[in-house]
Amino acid sequence: MNVKPDFSKNANMAQTAPAFLSVWDMHSYYGESYIVQGISFNVHEGEILALLGRNGAGKTSTLRSIARLGDPQVTHGEIWLDHKPLHKMASYEAAAAGLGLVPEDRRIIPGLTVEENLQLAQIAPPIGWSLDRIYELFPRLGERRKQEGTTLSGGEQQMLSIARALARDIKVLLLDEPYEGLAPVIVDEIEKTLMHIKEQGMTTIIVEQNAVRALELADRAVILDTGTIVFDGSAGEVLENEELRAEYLAI
Amino acid sequence: MLGLDKKDAVLLVIVAVLTMFAPFILNPFPEGSAMAQFNAGYPDLMQRFVIFGIFAIGFNILFGLTGYLSFGHAAFLGVGSYAAVWMFKLLSMNVIPAIVLAVIMSGLFALLIGYISLRRSGIYFSILTLAFAQMMFALAYSVLTPITGGETGLQLALDDPRILGQSQTPEGNIPVPGLFGFEMRDSAELVIGSWVFTFNLGYYFCGVILLLAFYLAIRIFRSPFGMMLRAIKSNQQRLNYTGINPKPYTLAAFVISGMYAGLAGALMASMDPLAGAERMFWTASGEVVLMTILGGVGTLIGPVLGAGAIKYMENIISKINSDILHSWFAFLPDGLEDFVVTIVYPFIGKGWHLTLGIIFMLVVIFLPGGLVEGGQRISSWLRNRRARRDDRRSKTEPAE
Amino acid sequence: MGILEVKNVGKRFGGLQALSEVNLSVAENSVHAIIGPNGAGKSTLLNCLVGKLIPDTGSVMFDGQSVLGRSPFEINQMGISRVFQTPEIFGDLTVMENMMIPIFASRDGSFRMHAVESVVSESEVVDYAEQMLEDMNMADKRHMHAAAMSRGDKRRLEIGMCLSQKPRLLLLDEPTAGMARADTNNTIDLLKQIKEDRDITIAIIEHDMHVVFSLAERITVLAQGTPLVEDAPENIKGNPKVREAYLGESA
Amino acid sequence: FTNEPTGSTVTLGFNVPQTGPYADEGADELRAYELAVEHLNGGGDGGMMSTFSSKALDGTGILGKKVEYVTGDTQTKSDAARASAKSMIEKDGAVMITGGSSSGVAVAVQALCQEAGVIFMAGLTHSNDTTGKDKRANGFRHFFNSYMSGAALAPVLAANYGTDRKAYHLTADYNWGYTTEEAIRSSTEAMGWETVAAVKTPLTQTDFSSYIAPVLQSGADTLVLNHYGGNMVNSLTNAVQFGLRDKQVNGKDFQIIVPLYSRLMAKGAGANVKGIFGSTNWHWSLQDDGSKAFVKSFGTKYGFPPSQAAHTCYVQTLLYADAVQRAGTFEPCAVVEALEGYEFDGLGNGKTLYRAEDHQCFKDVLVVKGKENPTSEFDLLEIVEVTPVAQVTYPPDHPQFAGGALGTCNNGG
């Protein structure tokens, strides 16, 4: 079986509509180990892209590379966000340019309360949602605002991490497994929120193990395997393609 | 070999060869030549290399494996020295009982101090050990002068009892430390051309002990015990939930490394029967920390290299004076000679601290893993070069 | 009488009553799931079982012995192993070494001074660890630094480490969070397998209902620090209170 | 014997502090050694060689061998000093070690030289122990000691401050401090002074305010600072800061005394030393021929006058060379014999005796006072009195020097 050639042609690269976020031939390394092995894809404004693949496929590494986190180190390639060259920026500059990452391990800052964690997100412009609005979406966080962030329950931390991204006025939201550890009701809530902000024009990349859920939400999907793109197409295509799902997503 | 895997066995053999042939290796320049200044193959310095190597190896068992940074380890060195000198004063000049008592005493001190200090971790632990060592230093220097000799240090005297030996030699001198009739300072010289090599009994005695200490360290590193110590450094919480009690492991490591320090202290006293309080001062504790980091934390051979490097600077670079500089550069035209000497002068002799500081900085900046990493880089560079050469050769050979 | 008897446990954090009057009985050789909304107190309850927290009130008996006041390593030596919500492994050690440590712990107890024999000569432990890695499908990663693994892999390693101890009670806090579907299914199979092979009791916290319903024999639903219902899986699904508090519409 | 010079040269080891707080003092010692070597080898103006009562030295080195030297850093630590001395003996073949700037180092290196069988000519060391309980047959001290300071100071103090003073001692908490306190106490108490209190201060202390503040309360009218180096600079500065010298107690002006002065310390303490009494081994303003000759040749070479440490080191080198010359051999025991009981003159402190019993030099001791109007940065002390040697001589078995034995000289192997 040889599926790779069929899907790896970057169908949308040729599309005429200008890409909002575009990644072009990106290669990244953790020290000596070569992880992201030359990937290219585009995301259009207001689109939700699902980035899928098994454990260790390089999804997190891709998001971290885009967010300019320094580790993994991008050795080659270009990343453009709304005509701005992200690949020339440090992570805080990328963030100022409108990138928001919800990291997979949540990264609540130890020693800071819930509220301080949120305030921290509003120190550097551009400022997004107000704290009140955030507490409205996540009442749980409002109740716990004076509690140290790291003592929150796992799910509460996840909410805080998402809230922190929303507290900034971002153009592209990168979500690394946002549903992890959340109760199904909350997942529903967040899904609604994502749809809601999508309507307001937010561009989103979502990495999720619960592929079906992600695909239902997403417009398009990119599937990674060992650091290369093996599929790039519409979300519907993946849902329909048994073979593909079995091979890379085990669903 | 000896229950070691191949890599470790090779390392041990290398260390053994280096130790045994040190009198040659450290004396590469012929006597009387300008470069002879850099020879380090005289007994006292070779002994120091080895003794501080033992000290650093022991320290590394604690710091390199568990990550607990003791900033008061010199205290155990001091305890070992005092114990040994007291043995020389009271019992006999044989080094064996002195060493045994020193190791026991330093172990006991380490048990006590470690038991208390290990109730805290991280910087709090470091400061606790520092505080204990500083207290011991301060008391030894002043109030405890009757036991420690205070400022001048604990010395042998002609009227010491030495119940199993003699108080004085027939010539009316204080006897010197020895091993069943041999004196630690006994030396043989080998003259080859203008090279002079000195083989000193004390050095070889220390060298053998170093090998034993090194061998034991390898065994500890490779043992389940060593693995637990590394696990403590990595994630103490997980270890706890895995059913392991980290406390006794760290305490054991602390005591072992304290005993290594005591052993080093006893050897120092055996080579040179004097024990001074400044051996316990924080700078002495700091020195072993620096040795270990300079050589490479958590590596087997690193601490020994670090110890060697620092002691070399201290004893060789500090002795170069402007006269010697002028003699080196005498071949240059006068003006240039003076210029070169002026440039170099601040870094040698009384400026040896400056050179030491610069080396510290250069090593950490360019060799994050310490001197060991430097060695690894060189060897991997060599290997690559060889590989490339082989490559080229294999390419020219016709494939089948 | 269950192997684990939790009676009247209560725990306060400052102004927050995280647990109150929790009663729970886990039958020997059963799989008991604890589910509930985020912040319901599930992890807190687990922390009380393994000695990380000491409850303010109540008692926790394991196999007729109280675990309260014992340190975590003692509790582990009694036969309770725990997988954490965020992976806790020995990052600086290799995967193989990670696997060996728990095996040594269950063979040699909480402390043994074996400082001169070498690790590799402990063939019994080595073989068993190799075996476990095979079982966990990680044999090819054995020389990798654990910290360099992707997160799903770390979690699988942690589960493997706990299983290797052949505990009598295995506590799993969201074991499959962030795990690829395929591996999730593997893990379910593995747990089932283990369940069959030996006498083991499993208490599991999960938000992935697929996992919960494939494994659990009994389910306790915790909400706001107290058990809401305890029942067999089929009854839980239909329970309207549970649907409202936890499952949402999508279940 | 150890390191017998066989070639055309002989190597001496100059072991001085080159790093640490006494580095400047060490540097001055080294200058003196270099000057001495130059003179021994016939260079320069010959310095004190022409005023020295012994005429054995002729400017052709020692016993016709050219003098060479090696230097090392004691760091003012016993271990480092011994390591450095050992390397001079083992590696460089030095037949004599000299130098040092503290008693701890002197005692440690002296013991080492005894064991190794080389001669040790102590540099600056003032503790009684060096030629008291820690004396060694192979070691010799030209510098004066605590006892002598006390004996020289007491009469001057009595003359200036009267005989019913109440003294408060601050004492550095280590051997030198102990012997100095004891010496000053016993000699001042013998004159009728009362010792109100004696408080030990840690070596590592930098701020002495909490020790100085209670002095006035105690009813004392005199403060004795048994401190050296940085300790002395700081304690004196603090004492002046607290205004002690402006006070009146028991109807008398409050006074401060510093038993052992050195020029570098005086320089460090700045204006605070003005008018304060102390003792010193030698001072460049002495007008005897020997001192003048030395000051001239040192000053010409280096541009400033020598310190007492430089003087003692220079003299020790000449004395050693002379002893070898007279003995006709470098053999340590012969040198010891040549130095023991040797009387000489022309080296700056008048007629001097190297006493056989303890290898201590007996010579005049200077009582000095901080100068009120210094004309340069070297002109900080003025000589108040040259105490004649008779007044500072003590029997070898004096209690302050009890314990220990000289032993026999060691030629090594």
Add this chain to the structure above:
Amino acid sequence: MDAIILQILNGLDKGSAYALIALGLTLIFGTLGVVNFAHGALFMIGAFCAVTLSRLIGLSHKVEVEGETDFLGNPLTKDVPYIYDWFGEATGAAIVDWAVPLAILFAIPVMILVGVVMERGLIKHFYKRPHADQILVTFGLAIVLQEVIKYFYGANPIPTPAPSAFTGSFDFGVLIGFDANTIIYPYWRLVYFAFAAVIIGAVFAFLQFTTFGMVVRAGMADRETVGLLGINIDKRFTIMFGIAAAVAGLAGVMYVPINPPNYHMGMDFLVLSFVVVVVGGMGSLPGAVLAGFLLGILESFASMREVIDLIPGINQIIIYLVAIIILLTRPRGLMGRKGVMED
């Protein structure tokens, strides 16, 4: 009673030196998490700023003095500062006299520059490195800085007195109704105490009433995430380092009249300042200040004759003894924050 007040005063003063040094150190060590063995050197450089300025002000030319000769018999020369020529002898003398306070103005930019250069050039690369590497590099730097100072200024202490208006002491005892001469207190130490209070207050205010402190704390806990939130943490770390260096330097400038500075004065204070910071608790500014004063006062009491007579040697070990007791009874020092350098 008077003795106790006296020692409290002394302790406060000693404590203000400790607190000030520890404050600078805790900004770098407790807050930025860098084990900075070069902190003592910063203190020392501050002190030498004062020395340098007083030398600059005192820059002189030589004038021969009629009729006198120096030790070699050459005509004696006297140094006359240029400043006397420019401003006249009276004003000139006053400026020379006030060199140390003036040095504060000189030291602030110098120290900030030193701090910033040090951070940008060196420390920046070591935030993520193990503490061991930080120790080695900062220790190396400390040695280098010391040796450079030694090269230019020698090893001997250099007397640098306070303005004459502040030399001497006043009788505090009389003010509060005790006998004369029971409680005396030097003017300069009072100045030092006040100065320390001002600096400590200013640093506290800056960190308390701005978000700067929170951001830096967050940055230390997790640089990466703070970067993700659009904050240029590097810049803030640099500023923090500059402030810390300035605090250390000013502590040094003002300390000069108390004890003449020498090139190793930093090392003398180094260990003590680490002890103070850790006893105060890692990451806590108030803790460091509190510990500074506490240890200063206890040290003063331990140096009382009556106490030493009771427990010989107590003055030698008091600081360390107290440190041990505090660290054993309180897991993170007086007010340490959780998780800062605990592993």
